[in-house]
Amino acid sequence: MTVYPEPGPENGYLAGHARLLCNSHRLLTGRPLLTAEAAELGRALYLAPFAVLSHDAGADPCFTYANRAAQALFEMSWSEIVGLPSRLSAEPPARDERQRLLERVAAQGYVDDYSGVRIRKSGRRFRIERATVWNLVDACGHRLGQAAAFAHWHALDGAGD
Numbered sequence: 001m002t003v004y005p006e007p008g009p010e011n012g013y014l015a016g017h018a019r020l021l022c023n024s025h026r027l028l029t030g031r032p033l034l035t036a037e038a039a040e041l042g043r044a045l046y047l048a049p050f051a052v053l054s055h056d057a058g059a060d061p062c063f064t065y066a067n068r069a070a071q072a073l074f075e076m077s078w079s080e081i082v083g084l085p086s087r088l089s090a091e092p093p094a095r096d097e098r099q100r101l102l103e104r105v106a107a108q109g110y111v112d113d114y115s116g117v118r119i120r121k122s123g124r125r126f127r128i129e130r131a132t133v134w135n136l137v138d139a140c141g142h143r144l145g146q147a148a149a150f151a152h153w154h155a156l157d158g159a160g161d
Contacts, residue, residue: 004064006078013042017065021045021054021147024136028109033149050151054136055086057145061102062086064145073153075121089118091125101133105146110134114148117156125156 007013018041025033033052036044045052051070055061066074066081074081074089090098094117105111114131131150135143 003083006082007042007046007067009043013046014065015042017054018042018045020136020138020144021052021065024147025110025132025134025149027137028134029112029132050149051153052147052149053081053086054147055145057136057143060085060087061145063089065147073120073126074118075124080121091117091119094118102146105133105135106143114150126153127156128153 004014004017005011019038022033022041022045025031034041034044034048046067048067049069051073052065052067053063053070054065055063063081063084063086066076066078071078071081076084087095087098097116101111101114101116110132111134112130112132114133115127115129116131117125117127119125128150129152131148131152133146133148136145136147137143
């Protein structure tokens with residue numbers, strides 16, 4: 001697994017990974033993930049008002065990216081979430097459903113209708129609505145992992161967002 005430093009001005013907000021996320025999204029869905037000048041893509045993605053996460057293609061995939069909105073939603077810093085097995089973002093009873101989703105994405109390239117329950121660091125639960133989940137593919141078509149983006153979620157345990 002590639003462990004990236006936290007995005008910031010000194011590394012172009014991980015511009016290369018941002019390009020991979022955005023290019024894969026456009027290739028598979030036919031739609032841009034966001035619109036930004038190439039020089040500002042990394043910063044725009046990291047500071048976007050919607051959540052974006054990615055994980056690698058390992059047997060037990062680990063998060064490789066979480067923008068600021070995703071970090072806030074999961075109540076984790078960059079160093080806490082990047083490297084964490086992504087299965088831990090769901091409670092044990094929801095992990096089978098999550099695995100079926102990832103298999104569906106692997107086969108189809110992407111889905112843009114995902115809804116599911118996730119858990120924050122504090123243990124509070126929230127429901128993601130209308131997420132797009134897609135494969136990350138390099139220029140040769142090799143699958144490097146998967147990513148998710150969503151702008152709609154709501155708290156479940158009585159706590160507001």
